[in-house]
Amino acid sequence: MTAQSPQRSVPGEHPEWLWGEPDPKRSYDAIVIGGGGHGLATAYYLAKNHGLTNIAILEKGWLAGGNMARNTTIIRSNYLWDESAAIYEHALQLWEQLPAELDYDFLFSQRGVLNLAHSLQDVRDSVRRVEANRLNGVDAEFLTPEEVAKICPIVNISPDVRYPVLGATFQPRAGIAKHDHVAWAFARACDAMGVDIIQNCEVTGFVKDGDRVTGVETTRGRILSDTVGMVAAGHSSVLAQKAGVRLPVQSHPLQALVSELYEPVHPTVVMSNYVHVYVSQAHKGELVMGAGVDQYNGYGQRGSFHVIEHQMAAALELFPIFSRAHLLRTWGGIVDVCPDASPIIGATPVEGLYVNAGWGTGGFKATPAAGWVMAHAMATGEAHELGAPFGLERFSTGHLIDEHGAAGVAH
Amino acid sequence: MLQIECPWCGPHDETEYHYGGQAHVAYPEDPEALSDEEWAEYLFYRDNPKGPFAERWVHSTGCRRWFNVVRDTVTYEVLAVYTGARPEVASAGGDR
Numbered sequence: 001m002t003a004q005s006p007q008r009s010v011p012g013e014h015p016e017w018l019w020g021e022p023d024p025k026r027s028y029d030a031i032v033i034g035g036g037g038h039g040l041a042t043a044y045y046l047a048k049n050h051g052l053t054n055i056a057i058l059e060k061g062w063l064a065g066g067n068m069a070r071n072t073t074i075i076r077s078n079y080l081w082d083e084s085a086a087i088y089e090h091a092l093q094l095w096e097q098l099p100a101e102l103d104y105d106f107l108f109s110q111r112g113v114l115n116l117a118h119s120l121q122d123v124r125d126s127v128r129r130v131e132a133n134r135l136n137g138v139d140a141e142f143l144t145p146e147e148v149a150k151i152c153p154i155v156n157i158s159p160d161v162r163y164p165v166l167g168a169t170f171q172p173r174a175g176i177a178k179h180d181h182v183a184w185a186f187a188r189a190c191d192a193m194g195v196d197i198i199q200n201c202e203v204t205g206f207v208k209d210g211d212r213v214t215g216v217e218t219t220r221g222r223i224l225s226d227t228v229g230m231v232a233a234g235h236s237s238v239l240a241q242k243a244g245v246r247l248p249v250q251s252h253p254l255q256a257l258v259s260e261l262y263e264p265v266h267p268t269v270v271m272s273n274y275v276h277v278y279v280s281q282a283h284k285g286e287l288v289m290g291a292g293v294d295q296y297n298g299y300g301q302r303g304s305f306h307v308i309e310h311q312m313a314a315a316l317e318l319f320p321i322f323s324r325a326h327l328l329r330t331w332g333g334i335v336d337v338c339p340d341a342s343p344i345i346g347a348t349p350v351e352g353l354y355v356n357a358g359w360g361t362g363g364f365k366a367t368p369a370a371g372w373v374m375a376h377a378m379a380t381g382e383a384h385e386l387g388a389p390f391g392l393e394r395f396s397t398g399h400l401i402d403e404h405g406a407a408g409v410a411h
Numbered sequence: 412m413l414q415i416e417c418p419w420c421g422p423h424d425e426t427e428y429h430y431g432g433q434a435h436v437a438y439p440e441d442p443e444a445l446s447d448e449e450w451a452e453y454l455f456y457r458d459n460p461k462g463p464f465a466e467r468w469v470h471s472t473g474c475r476r477w478f479n480v481v482r483d484t485v486t487y488e489v490l491a492v493y494t495g496a497r498p499e500v501a502s503a504g505g506d507r
Contacts, residue, residue: 235461237459238459238460238461246456247456247459248451248455248456248457249459250432250457250459251459251461251484295429295430296413296430296466296482296484296487297432297459297464297466297484298484298485298487299461299484299485300484300485300486300487304412304413304425305412306412306424306425306426336459339454339455395451395454395455395456396447396448396450396451397447398447
């Protein structure tokens with residue numbers, strides 16, 4: 001074995017500490033609860049877009065140790081409805097700027113995403129989504145099976161399988177990024193602007209003056225702030241309940257897995273809602289695959305093996321070459337799913353308390369836009385135009401944003 | 412995979428069942444009197460505890476009947492299977 005070359009193109013080792021480990025101050029201008037991707041992005045844009053630097057991120061565990069470390073890193077914006085396309089496309093445009101802006105190459109790779117269609121209805125829905133995407137300025141095309149095979153030759157386009165590939169949507173600007181490095185890039189930038197990133201600091205309660213939040217109780221003492229944002233993903237409803245706020249989300253285990261390292265065989269990202277699998281190949285060489293959610297509510301950060309088995313069956317039919325691949329490990333994260341498979345961003349009934357939750361199975365791709373919109377709400381007290389449709393009030397007005405079709409994971 | 416004991420068919424694999432979410436959510440007694448917020452609560456808001464949770468399951472590939480389970484949402488342990496009113500065991504523990 002020879003020592004690893006410092007010139008290797010794929011970051012492997014944890015870099016030197018990119019952020020400090022401050023003790024919490026008595027008070028801040030704003031507090032973000034949750035040091036995952038969305039929390040980090042929220043703090044980053046609070047500081048960068050709104051000049052708020054006397055702020056803290058409170059993380060109950062370690063930085064980016066929840067879903068930010070567990071997702072399958074897919075980034076795309078090809079959602080059906082106008083409201084979703086707007087916010088996810090904003091995210092994609094931010095992703096395109098962020099490596100330069102953060103001065104950190106987190107391996108954002110715009111290798112395209114194929115969403116396969118396996119039935120006549122699937123084809124119709126896909127074509128409709130492509131047309132809707134185009135009207136919203138999102139790059140999208142519908143491909144024949146032969147065109148799919150040109151982009152990803154290992155996809156089995158034989159008509160003699162149970163669920164043949166009848167076509168696919170393709171978004172060329174979509175892709176993947178290295179999730180840990182995204183978190184570290186945001187954390188370094190936050191730290192440099194003066195944001196306190198406080199790990200091992202769990203919020204145990206809220207301090208309120210009537211209907212207004214004035215601070216939080218934590219495992220490291222009381223910390224005061226008139227502006228608090230909850231960005232707690234799978235634990236959002238548990239956290240919000242401590243503030244007396246009820247959220248229409250249900251938490252489910254969502255699993256993913258990787259294979260051993262292989263030579264490059266998979267040049268893009270392939271998703272199939274119908275047979276339920278999504279696959280890409282990480283820069284290092286692992287095949288990264290996502291499964292479906294377990295049907296039951298759960299916080300255990302693990303799911304049932306039969307979900308993995310079902311997903312492997314689908315993967316093998318679509319990619320016969322995977323039959324010799326060895327599974328390296330599987331893991332689960334907890335995702336908070338809304339009834340309409342769209343997120344909740346904005347104010348809560350408690351004044352000064354904001355929430356960013358309900359991203360369900362697809363939060364990673366939205367990281368920068370979620371932070372952008374959440375920061376706007378926290379700094380100005382007003383909903384950002386991209387966030388306004390995603391307020392809690394939509395559940396009583398009836399203006400749901402039903403993205404079960406484009407959200408990509410069977411709920 | 413969970414093993415769930417159907418009250419009528421006995422223990423079977425989780426894959427024989429489908430999940431029905433929170434148990435004991437009654438249809439509004441006077442639907443016309445409900446405000447939009449109350450309708451939202453009935454339609455979209457469900458408890459989501461970290462700990463024991465009373466939930467519905469249906470034995471889809473067996474007797475196709477619905478029943479209730481109290482299950483811990485962290486350990487996934489099934490604490491009770493029942494029909495009718497929620498048993499006492501269910502309320503111990505609470506949110507964690």
